[in-house]
Amino acid sequence: MITLLYDGSFDGLLTAVFEVFEYRYKDVEIVSNGRFHQENIFAEIHEVITQSDKAERVLKKLEQNIEKSGIHELLKVYLSEDSELEQLILSAIRQSIQHPDKNILQNYADTDILKISKICKSVSRERHRMTAFVRFEKMQDGVFFAKIDPDFDVLPLIRKHFKDRYQDQKWMIYDLRRNYGILYDLENCEFFYPEEKLDLHKYQQKFHDEEQNYQTLWQRYFTKTNIVERKNLKLHVQHVPKRYWKYLTEKW
Amino acid sequence: MNFERLKEKLEILADAAKYDVSCSSSGGTRKNKKGALGDSSVSGICHTYTEDGRCVSLLKILLTNHCIYDCAYCVSRSSNDIKRAGFTVEEVVDLTINFYRRNYIEGLFLSSGIFKNADTTMERLVRVAKKLRLEENFNGYIHLKSIPGASDELMQEAALYADRLSINLEIPTESGLKLLAPEKNRQDMLSPMKYIQNGIAQYKDEKKIFRKVPKFAPAGQSTQMIVGATNENDLQIIKVADHFYKNFSLKRVYYSGYVPVLEDKRLPSLTTAVPMLRENRLYQSDWLMRFYGFKAEEILDPNMPYLDLEVDPKLSWALRHLHQFPVNLQTADYQMILRIPGIGVKTAQKIVQARRFQILNMDHLKKLGAAVNRAKYFIDFNAGNAYLRYLTDKNFRNLLVGGSSSKFHNQFSQQLSLF
Ligand code: SF4
Numbered sequence: 234m235i236t237l238l239y240d241g242s243f244d245g246l247l248t249a250v251f252e253v254f255e256y257r258y259k260d261v262e263i264v265s266n267g268r269f270h271q272e273n274i275f276a277e278i279h280e281v282i283t284q285s286d287k288a289e290r291v292l293k294k295l296e297q298n299i300e301k302s303g304i305h306e307l308l309k310v311y312l313s314e315d316s317e318l319e320q321l322i323l324s325a326i327r328q329s330i331q332h333p334d335k336n337i338l339q340n341y342a343d344t345d346i347l348k349i350s351k352i353c354k355s356v357s358r359e360r361h362r363m364t365a366f367v368r369f370e371k372m373q374d375g376v377f378f379a380k381i382d383p384d385f386d387v388l389p390l391i392r393k394h395f396k397d398r399y400q401d402q403k404w405m406i407y408d409l410r411r412n413y414g415i416l417y418d419l420e421n422c423e424f425f426y427p428e429e430k431l432d433l434h435k436y437q438q439k440f441h442d443e444e445q446n447y448q449t450l451w452q453r454y455f456t457k458t459n460i461v462e463r464k465n466l467k468l469h470v471q472h473v474p475k476r477y478w479k480y481l482t483e484k485w
Numbered sequence: 486m487n488f489e490r491l492k493e494k495l496e497i498l499a500d501a502a503k504y505d506v507s508c509s510s511s512g513g514t515r516k517n518k519k520g521a522l523g524d525s526s527v528s529g530i531c532h533t534y535t536e537d538g539r540c541v542s543l544l545k546i547l548l549t550n551h552c553i554y555d556c557a558y559c560v561s562r563s564s565n566d567i568k569r570a571g572f573t574v575e576e577v578v579d580l581t582i583n584f585y586r587r588n589y590i591e592g593l594f595l596s597s598g599i600f601k602n603a604d605t606t607m608e609r610l611v612r613v614a615k616k617l618r619l620e621e622n623f624n625g626y627i628h629l630k631s632i633p634g635a636s637d638e639l640m641q642e643a644a645l646y647a648d649r650l651s652i653n654l655e656i657p658t659e660s661g662l663k664l665l666a667p668e669k670n671r672q673d674m675l676s677p678m679k680y681i682q683n684g685i686a687q688y689k690d691e692k693k694i695f696r697k698v699p700k701f702a703p704a705g706q707s708t709q710m711i712v713g714a715t716n717e718n719d720l721q722i723i724k725v726a727d728h729f730y731k732n733f734s735l736k737r738v739y740y741s742g743y744v745p746v747l748e749d750k751r752l753p754s755l756t757t758a759v760p761m762l763r764e765n766r767l768y769q770s771d772w773l774m775r776f777y778g779f780k781a782e783e784i785l786d787p788n789m790p791y792l793d794l795e796v797d798p799k800l801s802w803a804l805r806h807l808h809q810f811p812v813n814l815q816t817a818d819y820q821m822i823l824r825i826p827g828i829g830v831k832t833a834q835k836i837v838q839a840r841r842f843q844i845l846n847m848d849h850l851k852k853l854g855a856a857v858n859r860a861k862y863f864i865d866f867n868a869g870n871a872y873l874r875y876l877t878d879k880n881f882r883n884l885l886v887g888g889s890s891s892k893f894h895n896q897f898s899q900q901l902s903l904f
Contacts, residue, residue: 335842339835339838339839339842340839340842340843341835341838341839341849341852341853342839342842342843342845342849342852347852361530364530365530365531365532365533366532366533367588368587368588368589369586369587369588370587371586371587377586377587379588397516397517397524398517398522398523398524399522399586400517400519400520400521400522401520401521401522401622402522402586443583446488447583447584447587449492450491450492450495450580450584451584451587451589453492453495453496453499454495454499454544454584455533455535455541457495457496457499457500457503458499458500458502458503458535458541458545459503459535459536459537460503460504460535460537460539460744461537462744462746462759463537463538463539463744463759463761464536464537465536465537465538466536467538468534468537468538469534469535469536469537469538471538472531472534472538472540473533473534481533482587482589483533483589
């Protein structure tokens with residue numbers, strides 16, 4: 234068994250996959266640096282140095298076999314932070330190389346592919362929820378700020394959505410768990426990685442003057458649009474799981 | 486802006502608008518222009534859910550609840566003694582924009598009581614949409630509820646700025662409408678709908694020739710019917726829906742179980758329960774017509790004019806057509822696979838894809854997302870299927886109802902995934 238250690242990036246992972254083929258490794262595991270705990274000092278370790286041209290070549294090949302949409306699925310597996318993500322992506326790529334003429338991602342009867350499809354579904358659902366449950370709060374400097382804490386690392390998947398939607402206001406979405414965010418300043422829309430966690434202590438004090446009013450209006454609207462005679466809290470919680478409540482303005 | 490007064494108005498006018506269920510943001514196609522605000526995604530986004538479990542995607546309010554009419558089923562009716570209020574155009578625009586900027590909503594769903602006559606009211610609604618589009622550069626979703634009897638000119642303008650227009654039929658039958666809303670007539674509802682339908686068709690033709698024709702109600706038209714305020718049967722309701730899908734090219738028909746809020750001898754008493762299960766069955770039937778290739782006549786017929794409250798309409802159809810089962814998963818065509826109880830559109834598609842790779846068995850079916858506890862009785866596999874012997878059992882229906890009742894009886898909302 235050979236362990237390929239990579240730097241945790243998507244490019245790094247694809248480089249590792251490339252090298253699995255390059256060195257004709259059969260029995261391998263790919264592990265990211267951050268998660269690696271060496272148990273067996275005699276284990277054979279292969280350190281992968283991320284090389285974008287190798288990653289690029291894997292992507293090219295994949296694009297021929299499973300198209301852009303297939304690559305997007307694999308990206309979702311990567312962003313899922315699932316403990317098996319490397320193994321699943323490697324398995325899918327191996328299958329795809331073996332059957333270049335078929336879209337192997339549709340072979341749902343295969344255990345790995347089915348897992349991939351399940352993971353993609355969960356990640357997509359979380360992505361969708363983040364387009365829905367992000368709540369911006371207007372700050373004194375005019376920036377609309379939102380904090381999120383998604384189950385998967387979906388920030389890269391929602392950038393375009395918000396970029397298309399909010400072009401005439403400055404905004405920022407910040408992932409509390411992973412400590413990075415997206416910032417749009419009316420021109421660029423980029424990821425940022427603060428050295429230290431943002432200090433959100435008493436940040437309400439930095440709200441724009443009008444912010445509290447609109448929050449109150451929204452809360453009143455939320456209450457008034459409910460039909461008491463049809464109350465169905467079970468359904469409500471099913472749609473808006475409790476773990477999101479603390480970030481929702483209407484659930485103050 | 487007087488915040489306290491605005492808050493009070495919002496409370497009154499959201500409360501008065503809440504019974505309208507024809508409120509979704511799907512079907513939007515408006516793409517953002519550079520530097521502007523908003524973008525409508527095709528599938529729509531529910532930003533939150535009310536405690537009754539309904540999706541909130543739009544700011545749904547009345548412009549005013551002053552109304553000169555006296556429709557028996559409506560809380561805003563003139564004889565009802567309630568607090569009245571009215572927004573200014575600016576206030577509605579301001580709320581919409583500020584809610585949208587905070588990602589609370591996909592856009593606006595604006596309707597109104599008729600405060601002077603149809604055209605004055607309609608003109609005010611159009612003004613809101615126009616201001617949002619032209620002055621605020623807003624590309625989010627706008628749904629205007631047209632006022633019955635509004636003139637063609639105003640409908641034309643409305644369709645230029647709104648994504649969707651709707652006129653609520655309210656009561657499925659003409660006789661029911663006469664009884665409960667004597668001042669309204671069906672023709673006043675139909676002619677603006679016809680006008681918009683023709684406009685949409687014409688727009689599509691022109692779009693083929695000139696790329697830059699302005700959008701015309703791009704998300705189409707919808708309507709709403711109140712269920713259970715009068716005594717029409719389900720067959721009548723489904724037929725009306727079918728008629729409007731076919732002859733008015735409606736995008737959606739919404740069904741709203743009557744919530745008894747008013748004392749009136751023409752209406753069910755205040756203690757009557759909201760017919761939620763019936764409403765849910767109607768939505769399921771509607772899905773069958775729109776996505777599963779069922780015809781209205783297949784779902785119900787004159788001998789059986791009410792939907793089965795015990796089983797969903799698809800299972801009900803299957804039970805009446807046992808001779809068409811079992812269906813072989815490996816060879817049956819897609820349309821027939823869609824008709825197997827427990828198999829939805831997505832699963833049916835996956836089956837058709839996956840069977841090219843291998844011979845499917847029960848285990849695969851489960852993994853592909855079918856509700857196997859129901860589907861298993863209706864399917865033939867190449868390797869055979871022991872459950873098929875129940876198909877001919879006299880107690881088959883009881884077996885199915887008993888085995889799944891707890892699941893069915895909790896499905897009360899149209900916004901659940903239905904099959
Ligand atoms: S016209 Fe509309 S708002 Fe007025 S009473 Fe009838 S349904 Fe209600």
